[in-house]
Amino acid sequence: MAYQRxxxxxxxxxxxxxxxxxxxxxxxxxxxxxxxxxxxxxxxIMAGQNFSLTQVLMAVIGGVSTTLYDTKGKSxxxxxxxxxxxxxxxxxxxxxxxxxxxxxIIYNVFRNPLTHxxxxxxxxxxxxxxxEQKNYSVKIMRCLSxxxxxxxxxxxxxxxxRATKRPDMxxxxxxxxxxxxxxxxxLYWCVRRMIQKLSxxxxxxxxxxxxxxxxx
Numbered sequence: 001m002a003y004q005r006x007x008x009x010x011x012x013x014x015x016x017x018x019x020x021x022x023x024x025x026x027x028x029x030x031x032x033x034x035x036x037x038x039x040x041x042x043x044x045i046m047a048g049q050n051f052s053l054t055q056v057l058m059a060v061i062g063g064v065s066t067t068l069y070d071t072k073g074k075s076x077x078x079x080x081x082x083x084x085x086x087x088x089x090x091x092x093x094x095x096x097x098x099x100x101x102x103x104x105i106i107y108n109v110f111r112n113p114l115t116h117x118x119x120x121x122x123x124x125x126x127x128x129x130x131x132e133q134k135n136y137s138v139k140i141m142r143c144l145s146x147x148x149x150x151x152x153x154x155x156x157x158x159x160x161x162r163a164t165k166r167p168d169m170x171x172x173x174x175x176x177x178x179x180x181x182x183x184x185x186x187l188y189w190c191v192r193r194m195i196q197k198l199s200x201x202x203x204x205x206x207x208x209x210x211x212x213x214x215x216x
Contacts (some may be wrong), residue, residue, distance in 0.1 A: 003033040004161035009200035013209035086194040094171040137179045
């Protein structure tokens, strides 16, 4: 078996389905599926792909936010908006943080540093960049087996992709006094659910269909 496709809302427009299947799934999620198999120490592949997986998933959020969620507005606002409104926050085991605040952390603590600054925190003053020191550490984690040395078997990844209820794993986003932790597998499931929930929003799907019909 292989990558398990999203089950979109039955009323989702054909243009939206085409975009999700041919762009989001074929070009992004299929790669995520493969990377979740790593590391494979018996093949001398030791990298866990934590940052690469997160980068791909952040790119999916950004792409969906400016196509399916809304085509009007600043990219950062749309990114935070789709995460706040359509992530399955109600299913997170640790959901005492308001979705708006959590969306801001995903954008400002994880997405922006990885995308723009090699994982560092920077401040911009008078067009000059300065390193910014934080009083907390930032971690991107995987829920691997065998002491975090072996990637997931194919059956586990397929079950994650088919899951309609949140799999039993640590919180996708964990905020503590001295650290902020993002779980890659949890993020993947949340991004998939985000797209599925968004596909059931008739008003946004109608706008997305008008936008996408001009290009598909």
